[in-house]
Amino acid sequence: MKDRGEVSRMKWNSPYVLLLVATCLWGGNFVVGKALVTEIPPLTLALFRWGIALLCITPFWGRTVWQRRKIYLDNWKTVLFLSLTGVAGFNTFVYIAVQYTDSINASLMNAATPIIIVLLSMFFLGESFSGLRGLGIVISLVGVLWIIGHGSWRSIVSLSFNRGDLWMLLAVFLWAMYSIGVRKTTGKFIAKEMLLITVLLSVIVLIPFSIVELSLSHPTLSGSWHTLAGVLYIGIFASLVAFSCWNKAVALIGPSRCASFLNFIPLFSAIFATLFTGERIQLYHVVGALLILSGVYVTTRITAARNAFKNQV
Numbered sequence: 329m330k331d332r333g334e335v336s337r338m339k340w341n342s343p344y345v346l347l348l349v350a351t352c353l354w355g356g357n358f359v360v361g362k363a364l365v366t367e368i369p370p371l372t373l374a375l376f377r378w379g380i381a382l383l384c385i386t387p388f389w390g391r392t393v394w395q396r397r398k399i400y401l402d403n404w405k406t407v408l409f410l411s412l413t414g415v416a417g418f419n420t421f422v423y424i425a426v427q428y429t430d431s432i433n434a435s436l437m438n439a440a441t442p443i444i445i446v447l448l449s450m451f452f453l454g455e456s457f458s459g460l461r462g463l464g465i466v467i468s469l470v471g472v473l474w475i476i477g478h479g480s481w482r483s484i485v486s487l488s489f490n491r492g493d494l495w496m497l498l499a500v501f502l503w504a505m506y507s508i509g510v511r512k513t514t515g516k517f518i519a520k521e522m523l524l525i526t527v528l529l530s531v532i533v534l535i536p537f538s539i540v541e542l543s544l545s546h547p548t549l550s551g552s553w554h555t556l557a558g559v560l561y562i563g564i565f566a567s568l569v570a571f572s573c574w575n576k577a578v579a580l581i582g583p584s585r586c587a588s589f590l591n592f593i594p595l596f597s598a599i600f601a602t603l604f605t606g607e608r609i610q611l612y613h614v615v616g617a618l619l620i621l622s623g624v625y626v627t628t629r630i631t632a633a634r635n636a637f638k639n640q641v
Contacts (some may be wrong), residue, residue: 343577347589348571349383353598357434357566364558367550370423371541373559375534378415380563382527389524399517400525406513406524414506416530429492432609435597436475436617437496442624443468444504452508460626466620470621471616472497479612505612519575536578591621 364373393400400407425434443465475493548554578586594617601607 341580343580343586344589346573346577346580347586350570350577351589351592352596353566353573355435355593356600357433357514357562357570358422358426358438358597359600360561360566361423362431362434362601363605364555364562365423365427366556367547368559369538369541369545369547370427371534372538373423373562374416374420375531375538376559377562377567378421378527378530378534380526380532380560381567383522384564384568385527386433389520393521393524396518396521397469398484400521403513403516406509407522408529409507409514410506410522411526411529413502413509415504415613416533418499418506419544420509420534421495421502425495425499429490430589430610431615432494432594432598432599432607433475433493433617435594436620437472437493437500437614438503439469439591439594439617439620439624440472441500441503441507443620445507446499448504448508449511457595464623464626465574466623468620471526471621471623472592474612474619475616477612478613479610479615498606509544523571591624 368376391632422434447465574586577589598607598609598613600608
């Protein structure tokens with residue numbers, strides 16, 4: 329019989345457990361981030377997050393990165409692009425967004441990421457376009473507009489949107505650009521080294537912006553245990569632990585099978601927001617989420633199955 333330790337190790341080696349842990353931690357990031365931005369400005373909060381992450385990972389991977397620095401210096405434009413879009417840009421815009429919109433809204437908007445990636449892939453990578461794929465894109469975009477307009481077509485037609493939702497839409501666009509960049513560099517860099525490099529560059533970029541932000545906003549930083557715990561959560565758990573779980577799961581079962589688990593992020597975010605912040609799930613959240621997920625399903629799963637069938641024939 330297997331002892332408890334061996335059973336526990338088997339569970340933590342399960343890609344599905346790892347994916348649930350990662351998406352749960354990322355879902356919590358929206359809720360904790362919204363709570364923290366009432367005290368810490370968004371650029372500074374992003375700097376704290378990645379500064380903590382950098383301090384944690386440098387002792388483990390710093391020497392290897394330094395030994396292979398020529399590779400990253402030769403590809404500095406690509407590395408800088410990934411840093412500005414996926415690390416510094418995306419997370420900063422998320423924290424700006426949750427200043428003005430609910431964390432549930434923000435996380436649901438994030439569910440549209442696969443659709444934006446498909447659109448950008450067709451434009452930048454020359455991927456094929458089909459009527460079925462176009463239908464899925466339209467369905468998801470209607471869901472996004474429904475959430476942005478809070479279930480009001482009048483708001484959509486008059487372009488009267490919550491600015492937080494628009495910031496979140498920009499964040500999703502940056503993450504999609506980052507994903508396209510990662511896809512084009514597959515096999516070129518080692519994942520853990522790339523994480524350290526992009527985090528380092530993001531910290532360097534965010535420092536001057538944070539200084540300007542603090543000089544203009546003059547925030548009152550209480551330094552309470554709640555604030556400290558929140559910053560440590562986003563710096564360690566929502567960053568290093570989540571990324572490590574996600575990357576290990578991708579290595580075990582591949583990115584395409586992992587992608588659908590991203591839809592758990594708004595679910596966990598909604599649960600945490602309802603339990604801890606008093607936010608409420610509204611009907612327009614449900615309708616918008618169903619439209620977005622239906623569009624993602626049509627665009628990815630059904631289209632892939634149709635292409636596989638054609639190839640067999």
